[in-house]
Amino acid sequence: MEQKTIIILGGGTGGLVASHELKKKTKELARIMVIDKNDMHIYAPSFLWLMLGQRQAHKIQKPLSSLNRKGIEFINDEVVKIEPERKLVRTKNANFHYDYLIIALGAELAPEKVPGLTEAGYDLYELEGVERLREDLKNFAGGKVAIIIASLPFKCPAAPYEAAFLLDEYFQKKDIRAKTEISIFTPEALPMPAAGPENGRILRALLESRNIKFNPEVRLLTVDPNKKELLFEGNKTAQFDFLIFVPSHQGPKVIRESGLGNESGWIPVDAKTLKTKYDNVFALGDVAVIILSSGKPLSKAGVFAHYEAEVVSENIAAEVRNAVADKKYNGRAYCFLELGYGRAGFAGGNFYAEPVPVVRMKRPGRVWHLGKVLFEKYWLWKWF
Ligand SMILES: Cc1cc2nc3c(=O)[nH]c(=O)nc-3n(C[C@H](O)[C@H](O)[C@H](O)COP(=O)(O)OP(=O)(O)OC[C@H]3O[C@@H](n4cnc5c(N)ncnc54)[C@H](O)[C@@H]3O)c2cc1C
Incomplete structure (x- = not known):
């Protein structure tokens, strides 16, 4: 089988999950590349503890170059143009052709x-x-x-x-x-x-x-x-x-300038498959916009980027293997809510439920705070 090139723009939450899942599922059938303008992945949820002096900055970030030893090519460069008609991504220093493109460029502040x-x-x-x-x-x-x-x-x-x-x-x-x-x-x-x-x-x-x-x-x-x-x-x-x-x-500059997104630079996608209007181009995480049946947009959070990346990777990998690509994101997600004094809340449910999301908050407790801390440790260990 001819090797496919899968390019992932962004080495944040969604990009990390997508690149690892794709590598695991496609092995030698695909060349997987991650392009990010930053050379470090920063775990943003730890900012809250950093603010209080409970974390150190160097402990909550990891070098993206470590993807290379897993067979995922990391390119430290800024994406300046995306041309879906030509299946082409331009960075400051090079041009890259793709068979599949995953846009996980996050939100611009x-x-x-x-x-x-x-x-x-x-x-x-x-x-x-x-x-x-x-x-x-x-x-x-x-x-x-x-x-x-x-x-x-x-x-x-x-x-x-x-x-x-x-x-x-x-x-x-x-x-x-x-x-x-x-x-x-x-x-x-x-x-x-x-x-x-x-x-x-x-x-x-x-x-x-x-x-x-x-x-x-x-x-x-x-x-x-x-x-x-x-x-x-x-x-x-x-x-x-x-x-x-x-x-x-706002949506990233490259999206605002490429016309791939709406007026704010967010890319409209199918809620279940994360497909954009362009062939073989997917957008996920903060850069994507999904309008719920309530008329409100789906929130932007790492947990959505994570689950969406799993769906997109599974479907691309299936196509690469000539199998059926039928995985769909169901809108399930959860989040911890730090409350101080070693306690946290936990809210989870179905954000795609109709007519409105069904999300339940559990009783705050120490266990949820511990869960949040353990997830931080897991995240910084799992991908690096
Ligand atoms: C203080 C704080 C606390 C948070 N806590 C939580 C939490 O508890 N739970 C939760 O689910 N979410 C949390 N989040 C949100 C979460 O971090 C984001 O929603 C998540 O990281 C989005 O993932 P993403 O892959 O879409 O984008 P990102 O993780 O933002 O990654 C985007 C990547 O694209 C790169 N990039 C952007 N433009 C370019 C370009 N032109 N060229 C090359 N690279 C580019 C960036 O450098 C970045 O690495 C928190 C965020 C903050 C700030």
Whole structure:
């Protein structure tokens, strides 16, 4: 059989799973390549512990070059153009032809969309931002802490809430909680809307029980770093002493410029097969957009990228082997929610259920926190 070339763009969550699954299932029948502009894979869920000094940056990242010893070719380069009609990917330094293409380029962070934000605060979603945050947090002696979600959609809908719970514990232990106000500002009506209103209300009550102020449906326009002031739509303002933000997200530049995506750069895909409108081109994870029967888009999270990558790999491998490619993603997913004090929540269910997702939250406990920690260890061991 003629060897096929399968190119995976992105060595993040989806790219790692897809490349390993494909290698395992196609063996010598396919040449598998991963292209990423970064030479390191960074495990983002650990940012929350990094923020508190409970992790070190070098321990939560691994070199993508280690894929080479597993027979997966890693190319450290930036993808600048995708030409599906010619089955061609252009990087800064070379051109690559493919038989199958998996786009797993994630979401691009665009903090600059809100003037003043970067100057005034700490980016919870970038390694450098979290490292700065950790250092300055050590010297914080109390005041107004604002956690702001700049716009929707954003990946890992739980992360800013987890940050708030963990900070509550951190300030308690530093004995400055009584003089510290923690407030969340978000365009959402309730936390984690994709998990349904019932879970949103549970989470809001949990925030209130910890004296974390929840400010819903606010749209941030600008930040004044000198006055330490947030300005929202409708002329509302809020003051802060310490600002932590989730930046705006958009589709990667190469997708926005190639016309493969919608106006925001997200690639529409079939919910069950992750096929795009182009032959043999799949998109998965954060870069893909799937509209649920509720009319809302599927959330962006690593767990979706992971399961979607398994489906896509299985189907491509079946085609390569001339077998039937009939695997379908069923929308099942789960997530841990750090609550501090060694406890976490756990929500899981069917995000494709109709008419609305069916997602249940388990009683918070130590076991879920342990599960989250074990998953981190497993992830950084499994693929490297
Ligand atoms: C603080 C935080 C906590 C989180 N916690 C969780 C959690 O607990 N559970 C969960 O499920 N999810 C969590 N997430 C979300 C999760 O990390 C992402 O949803 C997931 O990584 C998406 O996977 P992906 O493969 O689509 O994209 P990514 O993992 O982002 O990978 C995209 C890759 O593409 C590369 N790339 C981009 N553009 C180019 C280009 N032009 N050329 C070459 N390479 C390029 C990038 O360098 C990157 O390596 C968290 C995220 C954050 C920030």
